[in-house]
Amino acid sequence: MTPHRRLRTAAILVAAIALSGCGSDDPLGHPWRPGGPGEPVENLYDGPVLRGQLEGAGSSAQESAMQAWIAGFQNIHAAASVAYDPVGSGGGRTQFLEGGIQFGGSDAALNHDELDRAAQQCGEAGLAELPLYISPIAVIFNLDGISELQLTPATVARIFDRQVTRWDDPEIAADNPGVDLPDLLITPVARSDESGTTENFSEYLADAAGEAWPYPASGDWPVTGGQSAQGNSGVVQTVTDGRGTVGYADASKAGALGTVKVKVGDDFVGYSPEAAAAIVAISPREEGRPEGSLVVELDRETTEAGTYPIVLISYTLACRQYADPDEAALVRAFLSYVAGEEGQQVSALTAGSAPISDALRAEVQAVIDGIA
Template sequence: MRNWRAKTAAIAAVSALALVTACSSDNEEEGTGGSGGSGSSDLSGTISGAGASSQEAAQGAWQAGFQSANPDVTVDYDPVGSGGGREQFVAGGVAFAGSDAYLTDEEGELSGAVERCGDLIEVPVYVSPIAVIFNLEGVDSLNMSAETIAGIFNQEITTWNDEAIAADNPGVELPDTPITPVNRSDESGTTENFAEYLAAAAPDAWPHEVDGNWPVAGGEAAQGTSGVVSAVSGGNGTIGYADASQAGDLGTVAVGVGEEFVPYSPEAAAAVLEVSERVEGRGEYDFAYDLARDTTEAGAYPIVLVSYGLACTTYDDANTAELVREYFTYILSEEGQQAAAEAAGSAPLSAELSAEYQAAVDAIAAG
């Protein structure tokens, strides 16, 4: 059903976009794409990307919409994970990448990307809550503070009727079932975002360095977002973390923020981005953010994933440059963001942010 809605939304968006483009062709140069996405009908060729598995559903919607408008274009995306996508992008193996964490130089990724690209383009394309998912017979939702979540994943809270869980869930009958935490086995931007939240919001309960690799041994590990969801679904007493679009029918946690417990939603996730600041000292077209993980802002959901699109300002091949520029233009457009929201439950970027990021995408050209 989700795939059907995604394709329907994408086709509808492209139909509307084609009408706008036809009406305004006298005022725009062919291939600029305008503010509503790609308007080019003569594009052809193939571009490949790789990266965050959290973007998989959104990328499917973007591919459907963009390729419907440009039937001679093929866009491939391998949801190999953020770490793998960044590695392939820096090495020049793919034209673009998706990453759930912005590039740093801890492993030479940022400098490597700049060496490849000249000016790196790094823009948020997908904003979504990370859901704390669980499978506990008879329980559909729970409230948890940051300290409780950290204690569970640090394996210090080990049964579901622990007093720390019970205190925030009066009236809920909690069994003495053992808790089985499930984490990602692969290097993951989802893991890094989740760990950043734990370290910022519950530093005493989470004494681990933030990294894309899970730091606590002894739990159950699974490959990729789908692997974590499958492992949690297949057990009783299991708990994990995954992009909210993949939560399905599993139980989910409302997170303590200030004096309230906030369930995940696209709107609550977007609220965190609005109170966060851009990382200093980056390139002109690099829009990396230090997210306000420890916010007490009412209605904000702090376990949020801001997934980036990575591209170069300069490509050796002119056709590749044009395809990447037009594809990213569609992704950032109102139609593209709405297609992702329909397919994956993500939070659409505001018109102001999209326009700011579009200025970076417009810089893509052949060298």
């Protein structure tokens, strides 16, 4: 990255932090915003001027990254604006497939029925389904004086299935020698809304925990009891407000809560952008997808050293053809920024995500370039 780009990325990061400090109800209403109530920022882009507004919705896991991407894009394209509602993956997919928004964010790939609906919505040109946000999902907990625990996939599964119910259970103690575990009830916290984070987490449990998790992967939480909350932020807040609580959330939201290292092969591995990128790098592409759908089939059962298998790949959904050429140009420009080196770096700094590889970026950009 050149010195000029580093300086601009730092400026965009400051702007994104300012946005997040204002809350997400109206992330475009801040006075400094390009095209907003204050003086517009100089247009640093030397191509044709882009005007108009894009509406997006979906993944709450993407919220921090999306704020940074919007700030960065509008810093370049002062006459354009982008709005994103972090309503959750299920809501984002529904709105996109009904034609209510120009792009969506989904923490799970579209299923066959949804692909059929996308084909109807997007027409002959079809769908763009692009892996632009890669982030670990953290298993979070709230126990006084304990910031980290080691757990096998089977133990994680039995905790969330309410089969292991107390923190000093011998199954937990066996992998945490020297940790003073309290005689305290475990209270699992799950998502109340249909969620790609839930689907990815339950897919990990179904693949890696064997018979300890008797449910199929799903965006709807399958276990009754415990507590539930809306969105990643809601789960984090509920875990924070409780005692003996445990939940799962995008790692960017984990904050000061305790987190779990999960067993991979012979080692216990904690979440990190590097470990998340490593699992994506060794995982194959899902076969049988339509052209423009770049879906990764994550190897949740890997024993590869240094990989963290509880990973969320959040896909950006767009049509490959729009009725309005100006709208298509705006979608193409925004997604190019998100996929580009600067956009991925800003996301990594803001949300702790793993930047996509150069090879994956080339595939993604080829699809974006074809949007018309």
